[in-house]
Amino acid sequence: MKKSSLEAIHLRRSFRKGVQSIPVLQDINLRVEPGEVVVIRGKSGAGKSVLLWILSGLDNPDSGKVLFDGRELNTLGNSQRSELRRSRLGIIFQNFNLIGSWNTYENVAIVLRNSALSPLEKSERIHRILADLGLSDRLQNLPAELSIGQQQRVAIARTLAAKPEIILADEPTGDVDPETGAEIIEMLLSPVKAGKAGLVVATHGNFPLAVATRVYTLSDGVLIPFEPSTASAAQS
Template structure:
């Protein structure tokens, strides 16, 4: 069932200068295992993601897309190379600073939605702000704004099990925006959705990038969805083979 993307935020929430690169990746390398069984997930990958753009990563399973997302998101560490996010070199951050970076500056959207089943849509969106101890009134106002942004203002009291797959992913996008991130990282965000719903969710993500002034790095294999990106990086065997 197709779902239409709706809404724009009233104000932009981007931090920092409006131009330049949000993400700078230089000669990134990552190997899992050692010896004859070593898997070279990334072999010297370099690219930039300009502020305010939606850049897509495409490639077959095992090409290195998820590894890049995990490294840029601070969920894993590279064996070599450098990642600069919003002017900060991730290699210079300790565990606490990386945690704060992920909590305050990055919004994550996963294929599996990752919502908490016992919480309502509104409560799920509010979780990141609770972790930051945002005052209740401010938190509630932002939850209402974000649910309206993703077209779910009338579904605030429903739990994930009462929502369609497309609606759940919309809640996940709203949650990713809760703490006003500068970067959204999405790993196959439409992987569990039918074609029409997936396209609607991707169109919403693109609209969010525009209206909220954020940057997005999205892994997807769907050619129809790739057409909505500002740029597409194709990976093969841990290397970028095209940049269009």
């Protein structure tokens, strides 16, 4: 079976502030496919979130392109991009992006709205994922009634429920204790190990580099390969 892939080619993105142009991404080239974990390290403000937003089609580069399965995201309409994000290209946002007036179950169920699964299959899948993330007793709670770490887990459940082929995760273990962090990593890696999903993680440094296929440091707008030997030294 042909593997899906997500590829960034010569991405550039800057932001304008008055007359000043602030370059954030200067020449980003990246590829990920199911079975791979790509970790992007970088200081606060380096541009990790901007990169993930562009990779997901939520923002456009000034130049360069993003290809999903060989198709350029730029050429897709908004509804096609939304559908892609709902089903095949999952993003876990740093600020979670949960809908405040919806409870935990509803926030996850949204991604299965257009799925071919039966109502029973949808319900079973949502309950199972939320149970795996320790949220079975929070199904009816609104995001504001959850801790930050619980909200983060709902955001992760929402993405995993759609079984996307590529997962983009912005600091997925940023707001949880180490034990919960390890469980989240295990859940994110499960479809990767099965060869069903590729994972791109942006992190300040609290994601274990040992699980990565490739590690990069985002600095001055470019991705610099981070060698595994240096990586394991930095971990210890």
